[in-house]
Amino acid sequence: MAVGRDAVALRALYAHSAGVDTTDYEGLRGHSICDTLIHLAVHNNDKGGSLADFFAVNVDFALRIAREFVRMNGKRFLNISSVLSLDGNDECHYAVSKAIGSKKLCEEIGERLDNIHIGYFHDQGYFGEKLYILQRFGSKIGGALFALIKILKPATSAQSLADYALGPAHDLPSPGILTDDLSTSLLYRVITRTMDLGVAIGILLFLFPVFVVLWVAIRLDSPGPVIFAQERVGARQTPFTLYKFRTMKRDTVSAGTHEVSASAVTKTGAFLRRTKLDELPQAFNLLRGDMTLVGPRPCLFSQTELVNARKALGIYEMKPGITGYAQIREIDMSQPSKLAQSDHRYKKLRSLLLDIHIIIATALGRGAGDRVATADEA
Template identity: 45%
Template sequence: MRVVVTGATGFVGRQLVPLLADAGAELLLVGRQPQRIAQLFPGLAVCGYDAIKRQGAGFDLLVHLAVVNNDADEPAETFFEVNVRQLLEVAGSARRAGIGRFVNVSSVHALDPGNAGPYAQSKREAARLLADMEGIETQTVYLPAVYGDRWSGALSFLNRLPRWLARPAFRLLAALKPTVHVSRLAAFLIEPAVQREEETVLSDGQGRNLTYRVLRRAIDLGFVAAVTVLLGWAMLLVWVLVRIQSSGPGIFAQKRVGRNGEVFTCYKFRTMKTGTVQAGTHEVSGEAITDIGRFLRRTKLDELPQVWNILRNEMSLVGPRPCLPVQRQLVEARRRRGVLKLKPGITGLAQVNDIDMSDPERLARWDARYGALQSLLLDLRIILATARGRGRGDRTAG
């Protein structure tokens, strides 16, 4: 594989280039100071930006790392000059050189619509314009805190600690916020079987982080205990009111698709009339919802019986909302993106952003984003957003 890399002198570039070289890639390193690049990477081909069309002809991929980072003390104009205009110029040069694929590397800061900083705004604008470019395959890859043999940025203090202390400290910090080892980026770039989408978030995930798993389970069990002790009387009252208002059981039991695609029984207070068709909420008429059901769904009190599912470790407080087995399109979209590896939750990132099951592909993309960004701080943000009333849940058909 023949790969052009811009911004190779930055932290990510210095970690990434040796991995690509070790994997057998032929490299061309591009920057404003080719001599400095040559000193850092002796033996590798280098050139300036104006030579990409000539020296990059026939290469397979251009990885764009050159950027003004979010911690740079620069005016907004500089961010847009480098992160937008220069990026588009480099992409245009890659297209003219016949390079087939262009990968723009960004930070997950740009995924937060509430982040109005010049870095996030410029990177969002660059990704939007890049997606509209024709004549070359383009893709934006979003990374959380990147590390390799060393740590950088807010994690750089770990380099000064002894290894026996630095590693457990890093696992704790990685439980709080997502991280990614640079080798994952290298593998993503050179692995031909990787599914390519316009937006991809790479991270280590939390599957192997014992610290995260233990703390998350403790939070779940704490929630179960709090609901049982503080709201047990309210749950009993809701059950009585549901039974009084309409015929049928107070608790609604329904089969849902859980972790690894396994089907489990999910429990909720019944909000719809008995005999309503088993389908996604967006496919059910609003007339099927009872009067008290509207209140329960609006306040999310209908979800409280799922503390039993949390106690059984079938669900968590935060995670992708479990769907019905008959929602095959959503199940398949989640399977393709690895979402089914996650434990489903009572609330989730998609839900607090008003994304329901009516658009399976979009929902699966947001669920995959949550899986990549999963961390204790993100979980806390989702819990607080849910408590403040964000997200209206699945809407009915009418």
């Protein structure tokens, strides 16, 4: 059953859809049975208005529908929100009202609530209201143009939402994010690979004098090899060798950085870690295709808690990155569960604009890397 403000418009819309009943919100009160309710009514940012206007729809009206759902003894309430509401720091009226609305719905419905966050909504041959002009080019040309736009921000197809609604409840990791898999986009893979190669070649060509200076500084500071090479977990859990400038004393135990004492870091190493210059040799990993600029930070095979958590969330479908979403959020490998969840959020929200944002944030100093253990922790 389709329910909306205008019953006449709904009847016209579903006139040729067999088996679909329609009614307005008042008419919903005349029904006594509900299995799954998909709540799509929303006041979006593009409509403008005061915070009270947003609350009237995204909180108060949502609760009104939830109470009808409870009255009908419904089994599953799908509350659809934009991925914009995932940012706890976003103070726009939409994000604030949606966050409070979800909390109130949870109090009203409990475990029957299924919060789903979607990206730019589209369907085969339909590219949304904002990109309606693309439909004039037909499904093939318009689809090709939309594929270019779709790599810029997360998108969600109508078919994927329908499939999820017809499937089992709560089969997505929390927070529930339903977006198109960008790893299937050839255009995205070509662009990111081109960026990887461009950055790697630029580092090796233009920063060669820096390599020489750091090489000499590390040699003079402490005995041992200049380049630190260590086996890490790569895409599809394939092992690869990670290259960095050595920042710790020779023969330091091979373990996660957070498990190593701060006393193991050399004087030059402390400077390299603080400035992130120790990661310059990873340009070779970019050239080889072992890593990409943005992705989950590669871990050791011995970090089993993190490896298992990432495997369960499908993180190893992606290449590890020089920098990443978790890194700029100050989440490191000392928090394996939280790190895996952050990697999963990046996987679902991945886009070219997000990647560029992460690269810029890293260049501006956000994300200090994994911390070493304090004296009490070591």
